[in-house]
Amino acid sequence: MAASNSLSLSWSDVEVGVMHGLRDWTMASDELNRHLSTWMGLPVSDAEALGQIVWAAQSDSPLSPASLARQIGMTSGAVSVLIDRLERAGYVTRHREGDDRRRVIVRPTAAALAGTERFLDFAGAEIAAAVRETPDDELRVIHAFLRRMVHAAAAANTRLREEPVSTRIDT
Structure with missing residues (x-):
């Protein structure tokens, strides 16, 4: 890592354009997540978590609560409460996996998959x-x-x- 102030460096027009593009994509993606939360009837943080859970399951790499916490920047305790809310809403289930049954995985339900698929059909074209x-x-x-x-x-x-x-x- 360079020990200089990144903002004091001379940036080319293309570099500035790329950084602006990344910022614009982040903002547009955040807005899409807010729309997903409305679509699914969830708080924004819950919709963000649900999106991560669905994406991970569809990628055949389901998340543990600890992994989810790291991905969305929450404490393990806060994520546990969030997962409880998603369970009560009928969007996720917890599964014990592995030989010792200590590893917990969070998986989306059919209702979550159907709701997010409808959202993506409508908003993802x-x-x-x-x-x-x-x-x-x-x-x-x-x-x-x-x-x-x-x-x-x-x-x-x-x-x-x-x-x-x-x-x-x-x-």
């Missing part, structure tokens, strides 16, 4: 078309770039989690 219409060679470059961005953000997040709060603020 333009996004799917944008991806499908992009040539494979461009997608490979974008994918590699996004992996680097995720890695960089994860490194920054790890550093921020590990640094004591008292060293962050000048008093």
Whole structure:
């Protein structure tokens, strides 16, 4: 990691445009999540968690409560309460898996899958078309770039989690 102030560096127009594009995508994605919360009748944090649970299950990599907590930036206790709400709403179930039955996995219910599928059918057409219409060679470059961005953000997040709060603020 460079020890310089990133904002004091000289940025090209393309670099600035990419950073603005990433910010714009993040904002648009956040708005879509708010619409999903309304669609599913859930608080925004619950809809975000449900989206992660559905995505993980469909990717055949279901989440434990601890993994979900890390992904959405909540404590394990807060995620436990959130999962309780999603269970009561009929959107998730907890399953004990593994030989020792200690590992708990959160899985979406059929109702959650049907609701999110209806949402994506209604709201995801333009996004799917944008991806499908992009040539494979461009997608490979974008994918590699996004992996680097995720890695960089994860490194920054790890550093921020590990640094004591008292060293962050000048008093």
